[in-house]
């Protein structure tokens with residue numbers, strides 16, 4: 058089910074894991090890679106077009122949630138604050154949300170908008186994990202350098218580095234680790 062009205066989302070009876078990131082970070086591709094379904098999430102032709110919350114029920118026992126991307130240049134300021142309002146309200150209040158996966162492009166220097174988003178999550182106490190995307194594009198040395206820069210930027214405001222995984226939708230890197238992480242986190246789910 059796809060929805061912008063958070064009140065009409067599926068009942069929170071299964072554990073949920075949500076994916077978010079700047080538009081074009083590779084979120085749709087990663088969701089498709091993790092699920093092995095090439096067309097589950099639509100690879101965005103036009104940045105900023107998807108403004109829905111999409112729920113996918115996986116194996117009849119968890120929800121994968123595709124949240125709209127942030128930071129697209131073409132959307133007006135007022136629209137952007139609408140985005141913030143409804144997405145932040147969603148991640149803050151959704152009872153069955155186990156973790157939010159925040160996608161960060163491994164190829165580019167740390168982006169202010171990503172760091173600000175992590176700070177907001179900290180304020181709201183939303184548990185998150187970082188997924189560095191498109192890693193196959195980089196040499197090992199470049200990847201290590203970029204990872205260091207990202208870590209430094211995160212640690213400006215965080216005491217510890219949050220958990221993170223290296224991923225590539227193209228090479229499949231990270232698939233097993235992310236799915237194992239989800240599987241073990243799910244064991245802590247209870248409805249009450």
Ligand code: GDP
Pocket residue numbers: 078079080081082083084085086087099100101102126190191192193194224225226227228
């Ligand atoms: P979204 O806007 O975050 O959903 O990003 P998309 O999944 O639509 O991907 C944005 C662009 O990045 C597309 O051109 C993808 O083909 C490309 N892309 C996504 N994942 C990868 C990856 O793992 N490696 C490489 N090289 N390109 C990727």
